[in-house]
Amino acid sequence: xxxxxxxxxxxxxxxxxxxxxxxxxxxxxxxxxxxxxxxxxxxxxxxxxxxxxxxxxxxxxxxxxxxxxxxxxxxxxxxxxxxxxxxxxxxxxxxxxxxxxxxxxxxxxxxxxxxxxxxxxxxxxxxxxxxxxxxxxxxxxxxxxxxxxxxxxxxxxxxxxxxxxxxxxxxxxxxxxxxxxxxxxxxxxxxxxxxxxxxxxxxxxxxxxxxxxxxxxxxxxxxxxxxxxxxxxxxxxxxxxxxxxxxxxxxxxxxxxxxxxxxxxxxxxxxxxxxxxxxxxxxxxxxxxxxxxxxxxxxxxxxxxxxxxxxxxxxxxx
Amino acid sequence: xxxxxxxxxxxxxxxxxxxxxxxxxxxxxxxxxxxxxxxxxxxxxxxxxxxxxxxxxxxxxxxxxxxxxxxxxxxxxxxxxxxxxxxxxxxxxxxxxxxxxxxxxxxxxxxxxxxxxxxxxxxxxxxxxxxxxxxxxxxxxxxxxxxxxxxxxxxxxxxxxxxxxxxxxxxxxxxxxxxxxxxxxxxxxxxxxxxxxxxxxxxxxxxxxxxxxxxxxxxxxxxxxxxxxxxxxxxxxxxxxxxxxxxxxxxxxxxxxxxxxxxxxxxxxxxxxxxxxxxxxxxxxxxxxxxxxxxxxxxxxxxxxxxxxxxxxxxxxx
Numbered sequence: 001x002x003x004x005x006x007x008x009x010x011x012x013x014x015x016x017x018x019x020x021x022x023x024x025x026x027x028x029x030x031x032x033x034x035x036x037x038x039x040x041x042x043x044x045x046x047x048x049x050x051x052x053x054x055x056x057x058x059x060x061x062x063x064x065x066x067x068x069x070x071x072x073x074x075x076x077x078x079x080x081x082x083x084x085x086x087x088x089x090x091x092x093x094x095x096x097x098x099x100x101x102x103x104x105x106x107x108x109x110x111x112x113x114x115x116x117x118x119x120x121x122x123x124x125x126x127x128x129x130x131x132x133x134x135x136x137x138x139x140x141x142x143x144x145x146x147x148x149x150x151x152x153x154x155x156x157x158x159x160x161x162x163x164x165x166x167x168x169x170x171x172x173x174x175x176x177x178x179x180x181x182x183x184x185x186x187x188x189x190x191x192x193x194x195x196x197x198x199x200x201x202x203x204x205x206x207x208x209x210x211x212x213x214x215x216x217x218x219x220x221x222x223x224x225x226x227x228x229x230x231x232x233x234x235x236x237x238x239x240x241x242x243x244x245x246x247x248x249x250x251x252x253x254x255x256x257x258x259x260x261x262x263x264x265x266x267x268x269x270x271x272x273x274x275x276x277x278x279x280x281x282x283x284x285x286x287x288x289x290x291x292x293x294x295x296x297x298x299x300x301x302x303x304x305x306x307x308x309x310x311x312x313x314x315x316x317x318x
Numbered sequence: 319x320x321x322x323x324x325x326x327x328x329x330x331x332x333x334x335x336x337x338x339x340x341x342x343x344x345x346x347x348x349x350x351x352x353x354x355x356x357x358x359x360x361x362x363x364x365x366x367x368x369x370x371x372x373x374x375x376x377x378x379x380x381x382x383x384x385x386x387x388x389x390x391x392x393x394x395x396x397x398x399x400x401x402x403x404x405x406x407x408x409x410x411x412x413x414x415x416x417x418x419x420x421x422x423x424x425x426x427x428x429x430x431x432x433x434x435x436x437x438x439x440x441x442x443x444x445x446x447x448x449x450x451x452x453x454x455x456x457x458x459x460x461x462x463x464x465x466x467x468x469x470x471x472x473x474x475x476x477x478x479x480x481x482x483x484x485x486x487x488x489x490x491x492x493x494x495x496x497x498x499x500x501x502x503x504x505x506x507x508x509x510x511x512x513x514x515x516x517x518x519x520x521x522x523x524x525x526x527x528x529x530x531x532x533x534x535x536x537x538x539x540x541x542x543x544x545x546x547x548x549x550x551x552x553x554x555x556x557x558x559x560x561x562x563x564x565x566x567x568x569x570x571x572x573x574x575x576x577x578x579x580x581x582x583x584x585x586x587x588x589x590x591x592x593x594x595x596x597x598x599x600x601x602x603x604x605x606x607x608x609x610x611x612x613x614x615x616x617x618x619x620x621x622x623x624x625x626x627x628x629x630x631x632x633x634x635x636x
Contacts, residue, residue, distance in 0.1 A: 008441060011414060011415075011418060011419075011441060012441060014419055015418070015419060015422045018419055018422065018423055018426070019422065019423070019426040019436055020426075022426040022427075022429055022430045022435060022436055023426070023435065023436045024402070024435045024436070024437050024438075028438075029438075030438070031402065031404065031437035031438035033401065033402065033437065033454070035353045035354065035356050035358065035456075036353065036354035036355055036356055037354055038353050038354055040353065040358075042404060042437060042438065042452075042454065043404075043438065044404040044405075044406045044438065044439060044440050044450065044452050045406070045440050046406040046407075046408055046440045046442050046448065046450060048408055048442060048444050048448065050445075051408075051442060051443060051444060052442070083351065084342070084349065084351065086349065086360060086361075086362040086452060087362075088362045088363070088364040088450050089364075090364055090366055090369075090448075096329060097329075100329060100333070101329075101332055101333060101336050104333045104336065104337065105336055105337070108336070108337040108338075108340040108341070109340075111340055112340045117340060117341065117342045118337055118340055118341045118342070119342050119349035119351065119360060120342075120346075120347075120348070120349035120360065120361065120362065121362060122362050122363050122364045122450075123326060123329060123330060124364050124366060124369060124370070125369060126366050126369060127368075130364065130366065130408075130448055132362065132364060132406050132440075132450035132452075134360075134362050134404060134450075134452040136351070136360065138353075
């Protein structure tokens, strides 16, 4: 297993070393488990109030939806079909009535939106909201991060930078525009696109929970090649130009550094072209944009009009 | 699905109602999932610093072990064989170095002790330690809470009340004796006993995470019969007599109200007797004690020398 750079992954690397044979290969966000003739994909995802979100930004329903969609996004990135979710909730005592019910309604809606059931969970009292969503799906042809090969094209679903734009407005005490807010509060796990890309022979896939800059590096490290991204090709969320102007940086750079996009970054063989992308976009309801290539070498590099641009991604524990 | 009494379960009942068809039957701590010819058992368990434990009581390794053993105990109660665990950890920034590594070592040791692998996880920064352990196992003959029938005998593994004795010493700023401390810090998930009891035809099983008084009520509600417990038969932890004296209550009552015992309460058909219990105890390394019966009626009742004793169990959100 090769993990990308960064202090969060340094910690995971040390944990895996320390656990030795007790740890199975944990290179993807999903664990894969072979049961009879089926392959199951499992992932677990922690959302903590004041770390991952603030109460004042989101309704309880949105908090539940967002945490669940974020976990389901890991299944999408594996090309897996969701089966169920397990929801562990730490709830403040004063919110354990109607607010907890609304939060679980959001969890249920996100699960139902991809045909998954709420299989169970745990409930405890806590000082702030804590949500841990474990998701399980079946993957007929799991797509790992590690399968990218030199010559693949790199594609991305949807548009980038909306959640970052929302976050930055909130952080300065302002309100994001409706589209940016929606992209943060109500991310859509790209299940249909992920499954279809897997069927069409995707070599490697990852979701952009840490943002393109960070996650392209993880895909590069796992696939043992270099990922070259053409910043000029990035599909930008409608709120990015204005947000980037306020931040004083180029829109493409802004979008590349935005986290929590929950879009898919996928390495496809060269025979997957614009026509295939259009047809897949039509089927899955989300656009697919070619933004780069896999080449010999290592790491992720970002290019703007032929010039190399220095970019670093998000990490816990910086 | 019939859940037992209490405010925590009132909340879960409302959630299940609200989710409608999106929620599958979640009567047990484990969800059951049929995959091909296999039945998988899944459970998820949240441990929060200052809710479930305090730093000053436990080493990081013990915090990791305890949270993992607590989750694995749900598999034991289903008669399932563990396959793997997923560990979501929220770690304070200042503890994200060596303390985090030690905590994960405890997680790994608990997993390895029952032949499970650490399949994956999530890592985030948090103000206090948060651990969510999701466990997955295979259950050839899953034992639910709901299968108890009138005439069954009720048995319990191990001894009761040790964790409560430790907790109460800590809460008054004192130190528990070594045996009580060990029972809290290093619970043993009763996997071998649970699997063997399943093979031997257990009708219903539950672990005593909420304490005997609460969990006997859950088994009674799920099985739609009455559980009658003979308090005089309870197997007491060695620290209980002194702890009960300090608390000013009878030792049996003290043990019945102790939470976090992580022992198994099981309804066995009448042909399972003392001889079978001894042989199972020898194989699984834990004693089995007959403490009551299932009868027509509802709820859990506790008897002492022919007299009914009023007892109520632990609940979050009291």
